[in-house]
Amino acid sequence: MDPKLIADLYSFIPELTVTGTLLLVILADLSLARIRRTLTFVVAAAGLLAAFAFTIPLFGAEPRSLFYGMIALDPMAVFFKAFLLLASLLVLLAAPGSSELAKRQVGEFYALLAGVTLGMMLLAASTDLLMLFLALETVSVGSYIMVGYLKNDRASNEAALKYLLFGAVSSGAMLYGMTLLFGLTGTTKMSAIRDVLSGAAHPGGNALMLLVATVLVIAGFGFKTAAVPFHFWCPDVYTGAPTPVTAFLSVAPKAAGFATLVRFFFTGLAESHGVPPQWATLVSINWMPIVMVLSIITMTFANIAALRQENMKRLLAYSSIAHAGYMLMGASVLSGDGLQSVLVYLITYLFMNLGAFIIVIEIYNRTGSFELKDYRGFSRRSPFLSVAMSIFLLSLMGIPPLAGFFGKFYVFAAAVNRNLVFLAVIGALNSVVAVYYYARVMKAMVIDTGEETARVRVSWGNLALIWVMLVPTVCLMLFWNPVQRLTSSSWHLFLGN
Amino acid sequence: MIGLGHYLVISAALFSLGIMCVLTRKNAVSVLMGVELILNSANLNLVAFSKYAAGNLNGQVFAIFIIIVAAAEVAVALAIVLSMYRMLRTVNLDRADTLKG
Amino acid sequence: MDTSLLSQIVFYFFAAVTLASAAVVVFSRSLIYSAFGLLFTFFGVAALYVFLGADFLAATQLVIYVGGILILLLFGVMLTHKLYDLNLKTETFQVAPSVLLMLAVFGVLVLAMMQTAWYNAGPRQPEPTTAAIGTLLMKDFILPFEVASVLLLIALIGAAMIVRRRAE
Structure with missing residues (x-):
């Protein structure tokens, strides 16, 4: 066996741990019915936690490629490994507190969560189109099943079918685009694709084909990150899926999608120069305006569509599409600042968005409803839930000094630094529109009066989780130095030899 | 003489037919058939490029993985379709309208 | 002939x-x-x-x-x-517009193909591929090979879970 391969395996321990977790959860699911629920949960949580612990020593590792150039081990990949493991762990902890999942066997759910986590970690690190495709499909197939997990529930089934059909079509289109890139360059390695394309004798000659290939590939990324116009599935799937799965989809696969989008465009279709690197698009394909337009229509469309939503899950679905738009903006400005702003945004988004979803889960447990009208007067039924929800929503709006403000600030600053003031202005205008629909929820909870007035008790598990999300959302600015240091060292990509 | 161009035109036609199938069909199984056409067109591209462009077997290996993925996807899809059929007695997308888009 | x-x-x-x-x-x-x-x-x-x-x-x-x-x-x-x-x-619905769209997709693809200079590393000589593919799968493509097995496992668990009828 190749000694290099053995060395690579040492840097692959987090992924191996997650794979082991997947298998152990399946074994634990065969145990006695009485302890099965607890045992599978403990095994899954311990496995993901161990994988997270094994990821920490990898921070600061020498950037290099692993497994014959299939994946990269670089600061960006390590950051996303840790981020995705944390997101999966938080969703896992939220799962037992959901009354939707309580009706079902949960062993397979934890196994699928571990499998999807593995796929996302690989997706964020893929430097080869084949690896990217396989990881993407691992995430997708796992997600389809998780969405359809309530198999006796009509909405959950429909959501799974819709998600699967849209997913299969968009990954097919993406694949076709990838094969065209393979034909243009004779390779599937992103860095080699860049070298061939930038070294071409007539850089303008293949412009049309490159454009076609790029647009097709963007369709795949757009699907995964739910960017307009590839977002059709998103509101329906988010509404039909079990709420913990919705929370998961709105954060983790989206983040992994961004990681791979950034890696593909910055490694494969852009040239870097200088230390720290500055990027410029390849002469033959200027994709920067495409991603920029995508970002603008994504946030604008989603924010406007969110205005008239009456269902909390749909509202948060459109809100998550809008946030994807802001993050795309950070990626589209083609600079280190921009990449850093995406990472900052993801960290803040993780806590505020999951927090909001956990409150939605808790309110559903108590009222059996996701409708905004049943949120009326909730401040009299549970002041804690109302205050916590208001904080998460204010943070999603981007009100200082809450966490969400810093994400938006970094993104807009990155745009201004590249002299793209109009982009920052469009983003800011969008944030103003968004204030309205978030405020509507707060108004319903705090100002309106509802028919029900019975007090609601919050289960201790969800109470603890809400605090776990609330503290970073409120106090992130106090720990700004570590966050700043982490993100400014984590946006570096391994760009190939 | 048969060359790369011939295969590419066939694959482009398969791709367009697949897209058309996906757009016009309401039945979930038909949409899946359209997806299979798209995947086959991508595979044909890969194998043709493997011979004429890259000059190695990497494209063929890529195609093998696509076939594996297609099998996994169809298996999950059919499971969901069956489960849904049990509940609704229909697999037509326009009758799957609990979630209004 | x-x-x-x-x-x-x-x-x-x-x-x-x-x-x-x-x-x-x-x-x-x-x-x-x-x-x-x-x-x-x-x-x-x-x-x-x-x-x-x-x-x-x-x-x-x-x-x-x-x-x-x-x-x-x-x-x-x-x-x-x-x-x-x-x-x-x-x-089927909206047949005419989708036929037009299909022709447009096909047209753009062929138009792009006609003006494209594909990568050319010289044609590969025809020879049996099975052994070479096996070697590639165990060497350069070892990671995708293993990930594909996880993907199939996930699909297997999921499909079985969804269609299984069991009182719960």
Whole structure:
């Protein structure tokens, strides 16, 4: 066996741990019915936690490629490994507190969560189109099943079918685009694709084909990150899926999608120069305006569509599409600042968005409803839930000094630094529109009066989780130095030899 | 003489037919058939490029993985379709309208 | 008649079979006809693989696509239509605009292909591919190979979980 391969395996321990977790959860699911629920949960949580612990020593590792150039081990990949493991762990902890999942066997759910986590970690690190495709499909197939997990529930089934059909079509289109890139360059390695394309004798000659290939590939990324116009599935799937799965989809696969989008465009279709690197698009394909337009229509469309939503899950679905738009903006400005702003945004988004979803889960447990009208007067039924929800929503709006403000600030600053003031202005205008629909929820909870007035008790598990999300959302600015240091060292990509 | 161009035109036609199938069909199984056409067109591209462009077997290996993925996807899809059929007695997308888009 | 002319005739025959049956898949109003159209498309593409010197892939195509995927799809067609639902019809909608769109997609692709200079590392010599593919899978593609196994495991767990009938 190749000694290099053995060395690579040492840097692959987090992924191996997650794979082991997947298998152990399946074994634990065969145990006695009485302890099965607890045992599978403990095994899954311990496995993901161990994988997270094994990821920490990898921070600061020498950037290099692993497994014959299939994946990269670089600061960006390590950051996303840790981020995705944390997101999966938080969703896992939220799962037992959901009354939707309580009706079902949960062993397979934890196994699928571990499998999807593995796929996302690989997706964020893929430097080869084949690896990217396989990881993407691992995430997708796992997600389809998780969405359809309530198999006796009509909405959950429909959501799974819709998600699967849209997913299969968009990954097919993406694949076709990838094969065209393979034909243009004779390779599937992103860095080699860049070298061939930038070294071409007539850089303008293949412009049309490159454009076609790029647009097709963007369709795949757009699907995964739910960017307009590839977002059709998103509101329906988010509404039909079990709420913990919705929370998961709105954060983790989206983040992994961004990681791979950034890696593909910055490694494969852009040239870097200088230390720290500055990027410029390849002469033959200027994709920067495409991603920029995508970002603008994504946030604008989603924010406007969110205005008239009456269902909390749909509202948060459109809100998550809008946030994807802001993050795309950070990626589209083609600079280190921009990449850093995406990472900052993801960290803040993780806590505020999951927090909001956990409150939605808790309110559903108590009222059996996701409708905004049943949120009326909730401040009299549970002041804690109302205050916590208001904080998460204010943070999603981007009100200082809450966490969400810093994400938006970094993104807009990155745009201004590249002299793209109009982009920052469009983003800011969008944030103003968004204030309205978030405020509507707060108004319903705090100002309106509802028919029900019975007090609601919050289960201790969800109470603890809400605090776990609330503290970073409120106090992130106090720990700004570590966050700043982490993100400014984590946006570096391994760009190939 | 048969060359790369011939295969590419066939694959482009398969791709367009697949897209058309996906757009016009309401039945979930038909949409899946359209997806299979798209995947086959991508595979044909890969194998043709493997011979004429890259000059190695990497494209063929890529195609093998696509076939594996297609099998996994169809298996999950059919499971969901069956489960849904049990509940609704229909697999037509326009009758799957609990979630209004 | 020389062999190159013969091989050209055979090529065009299989190309025609592939495209005609793919058209049946798309335009037929009966799901069963569509499924059988797909069968011939898969066969036609497998024949094209043979032309391209991909013997192992052609066999894989037949075994997995025809033997596995198509059977699954046929099961889907049959199982989801009980006797009272005899008219195995699928309504198509907006045919004219989608035909135009299809032609546009095809046109753009062919237009782009005509002006493209593809990468050219010199043609590969025809030779048996099975051993070489096996070596590649165990060496350069070892990670995708392993990940594919996880993907299949996930699909297996998921599909079994969804269709299993069990009182819960």
